[in-house]
Amino acid sequence: METNFIEKETEKHFNEMVRLRRHFHMHPELSFQEVQTPAYIAEYLRDIGIDSVEEGVGGRGVVGRLIIDESLPSVALRADFDALPIHDQKDVPYRSTVPGVMHACGHDAHTAVVLTAAKILSENRDQLKGNVVFIFQHAEEVDPGGAIQMIKDGCLDNVDAIFGQHVSTNLDIGTIGYKVGTSTGMPDDFTVTIKGRGGHASKPDVTIDPIAAAVSFCNQLQYTVTRKSKPMEPVVLSITMFNGGHQHNVIPDTVTVGGTIRTFNHETQAVMIRELKKCLEGLVTITGISYDLDYMKGYPPVVNDEEKTNIVVDAAENISSVRSIKSLEADLGGEDFSYYLQRVPGTFYYTGVRNSSFKADYPHHHSMFDIDEKGLINALSVMLLSVSKFFDSREEE
Numbered sequence: 001m002e003t004n005f006i007e008k009e010t011e012k013h014f015n016e017m018v019r020l021r022r023h024f025h026m027h028p029e030l031s032f033q034e035v036q037t038p039a040y041i042a043e044y045l046r047d048i049g050i051d052s053v054e055e056g057v058g059g060r061g062v063v064g065r066l067i068i069d070e071s072l073p074s075v076a077l078r079a080d081f082d083a084l085p086i087h088d089q090k091d092v093p094y095r096s097t098v099p100g101v102m103h104a105c106g107h108d109a110h111t112a113v114v115l116t117a118a119k120i121l122s123e124n125r126d127q128l129k130g131n132v133v134f135i136f137q138h139a140e141e142v143d144p145g146g147a148i149q150m151i152k153d154g155c156l157d158n159v160d161a162i163f164g165q166h167v168s169t170n171l172d173i174g175t176i177g178y179k180v181g182t183s184t185g186m187p188d189d190f191t192v193t194i195k196g197r198g199g200h201a202s203k204p205d206v207t208i209d210p211i212a213a214a215v216s217f218c219n220q221l222q223y224t225v226t227r228k229s230k231p232m233e234p235v236v237l238s239i240t241m242f243n244g245g246h247q248h249n250v251i252p253d254t255v256t257v258g259g260t261i262r263t264f265n266h267e268t269q270a271v272m273i274r275e276l277k278k279c280l281e282g283l284v285t286i287t288g289i290s291y292d293l294d295y296m297k298g299y300p301p302v303v304n305d306e307e308k309t310n311i312v313v314d315a316a317e318n319i320s321s322v323r324s325i326k327s328l329e330a331d332l333g334g335e336d337f338s339y340y341l342q343r344v345p346g347t348f349y350y351t352g353v354r355n356s357s358f359k360a361d362y363p364h365h366h367s368m369f370d371i372d373e374k375g376l377i378n379a380l381s382v383m384l385l386s387v388s389k390f391f392d393s394r395e396e397e
Helices: 003-012 014-026 036-047 107-123 147-152 210-227 266-287 306-318 337-343 375-396
Strands: 052-057 061-066 074-080 131-137 161-172 175-178 186-195 235-243 254-263 290-296 324-327 346-354
Touching: 003 014, 003 375, 014 036, 014 107, 014 375, 036 052, 036 061, 036 107, 036 131, 061 107, 061 147, 074 107, 074 337, 074 375, 107 131, 107 161, 107 375, 131 147, 147 337, 161 175, 161 306, 161 337, 161 375, 175 306, 186 210, 186 266, 210 235, 210 254, 210 266, 235 266, 254 266, 266 290, 306 324, 306 346, 306 375, 337 346, 346 375
Parallel strands: 074 131, 074 161, 161 346, 175 324
Antiparallel strands: 052 061, 061 131, 175 346, 186 254, 186 290, 235 254
């Protein structure tokens, strides 16, 4: 498909794409609890004439296949559709209707983009030089994620390449961001239950104070980051949960501390895990506490294929509404798109949707998160042109 044709089709279907995005935004579902969302996606795919639609892939995922000729190459497009346990604070007509649940990361937009891509490609299948697989993934936000389960269930069967994109309020509208090679980190999570012996706050000497031990643990972990890991190796350690106690004059029995450790390589990851455990064992000796540790290793890094990334960059350079193309620094956020890239070559790019005039400049995972929906024009146009350029590259081989 030619660039001008793709741009006209994107403009033609823009209102439908916005309608889809707002529908999903108003009806969010949490990870591993998605029921109505995948059902809606599957029905939509059937209505627009996708040849094969499979539900329940890997649990709750949906896969649609547009088959032109099984002897031709196949490319996959992936979107995630789970929401977050955050209450939507925006005052907009499409605000979440589910208390305490909202699309605060853009997965509603991702799903709308790939559904619209499926509609345009299905309507113009006579112009396609290969097959397209549409992967709609559940549970990206929560380990173990939906990707690895969908892959085990065959979503990548006979797929030669894969493209995915993420909207970003870190990038202005009109911008496409990309990264060759390692793009994201390994997002590990941990929860520690520190067990002491409670008692009256006026007699701490006859207790084992888990709060004092937990505070010391948090401080020692920061020492681990600055003094135990290599200075040139990025590490993020964030304590995000600290729960214990309920009364001013009572020392509690237990405190729960949770957080995340994010690294780019397994060596640094191993150092952080070792030192975390040493901190806890030291507290056992010094304070007399005991503990339970639940450490969960996160997704592997996203490693983008250079050739497929170049296809996206080439596509972006030809889209008239793209004003800026940026090579991004690697980010310590996690993304289970990495599992797809371990099986087939592909790339994961970012679409700018930041616009302060529309209050679309809050960070991801914020209760006021929103996007400038005009940015979806670039997300869709670049994706469609990347599909076309991928098929062209295979013809040249």
